[in-house]
Amino acid sequence: MWERGLVLSAPGKVILHGEHAVVHGKVALAVALDLRTFLRLRPSAEPRVCIRLPSVGAVRSWDTLSLQTLRRGFPAELDEAKSPSVEQLETLRKFAGITAEASAPESLATLAFLYLCLAISAKYGDVPSLDILVWSELPTGAGLGSSAAYAVCLAAALLTASGAISCPMKEGDSTARWTEEELSVINSWAFQGERVIHGNPSGVDNAVGTWGGALRYQSGKITPLKRVPTLRILLTNTKVPRSTKVLVAGVKEKILKFPAIMNPVLESIDAISQECQRVLEAMPANPSAEYYPVLEDLFDINQHHLNVMGVGHPSLDRLCQVTASHGLHSKLTGAGGGGCGITLLRPDTSPLAVEAAKQDLCACGFECWETNIGGPGVTLHSSSSLSTRVLHALSEG
Template sequence: MLSEALLVSAPGKVILHGEHAVVHGKVALAAALNLRTFLLLRPQSNGKVSVNLPNIGIKQVWDVGMLQRLDTSFLGLSPTCLFARVTEQGDVSVPTLEQLEKLKKMGDLPRDRAGNEGMALLAFLYLYLAICRKQRTLPSLDMVVWSELPPGAGLGSSAAYSVCLAAALLTACEEVSNPLKDGVSVSRWPEEDLKSINKWAFEGERVIHGNPSGVDNAVSTWGGALRFQQGTMSSLKR
């Protein structure tokens, strides 16, 4: 388990071409923005897990012991590189509305949190339980997420949020390497770890949006400019 604080960030995106056609298997061209979402994860020993989203005025705290006792067998999905299956066959088992409603009740999410606010909390809880349940004990941690990206503006704010969540939780649970472990102040995950981060970020996007194309989280994970078609991504060098 991570013993030190970790600060991660991910960029927003703009789709230059094919924003709606991409869901029908057409080419989309997208590029990262110089506006970012930031996440600070601090390990705790107080038996609590908390998420603070100051941009939208949300703070939620859970008791780790309570979450540990939940029956989360319905979260048994392991993300795989299935973007092509999503776009071509549509047979990937996306979390159902019933499952998400069950998770809302089990996680005691506030009833007055609707829309983007409620989905942000739900995505966090889903990824926290799904990623960290391999641990003998769920980790106690404090997480603060803030952003330069306005929500609902088509700039990939939810994707950047999901990428930050996935990267931080995977690093905390040692599912991917910690690029800062050698004392460097700024670093980047290796390619294989970025693939894992992207897959889990896509799961977070599915919780928030239902059936996303995968473009937003891919750009937010790798940055730069990407060509995306039927789940296949390639970086644009020019």
């Protein structure tokens, strides 16, 4: 039985450039967002596995004997290289009492946990007796990679508890990370968790959650950027719901209708992504203000392109207007049509200007965070390295 407790976290993600164009073979840049999902794992004195998800109001518990029996009854071998089958997911739904139509976050989170718990234990040993609590700073359904951060945390915790990967935390460490080889194993299993939740994900979100920093994505190929500075941003959630599927279809229709107009827009967005990559890889770890005018211009140009593609929204226009009144540059991130936007903050942007912008954005009914992009991926933490807010959430849960 696993005899140690541990706390780990994984970041969310934002798309810096390349939204929608990436669907048509162009480059997109995804970066780690320093709003994180935290997981606390403790050994259980009882022969059971319990997972608590206060963010979605779910507490589920099963005895380990039932889980081991369920695992033996699966119709096919569980493996990180094979997609979860329809039969496997149906078996899990029946076991957990989830209807086939259920798509609520707590139902999908439960299915992903059960799949990873059974699959990892099937490959590496018996189901351990564990008590797991997951708490997140990330809003769900906002396009910020919350499900991937959850899957990465689950994979890292269950793999560590099973002995498939090491526990790299040494006495006196405040944080620790796994080796590159172990991170690859975590990412493979996290991708399976994402498949349970989303069906056919790109793999970008879980890769950002695993490695952090920034990734280039094009036509299914994921490449980490060589060097990425940590940049300050405002992240704003307009709280306007949108359908990614509908927005993607709308862009496709516009390209088919006006190919001579829209294809150059896609090429321009591709050039923006590549220029941004060049600037980021040239920036030192603590960049001076001289690098920012180019990044700001790229934000402005790309935002105009995204409006031309039809994925803007009055709420996002308002966001850009409000931040521009404070001398700041913003763009949508993700699918558009509402959702979230990001605002770049220079190193010399005064705290008063940031606070004034946040107040004006909140006055619009938006939710706003001051945070960073480009930070680390999945990480082990000591209690001393965690903020009071996180410790409180993990103890209350």
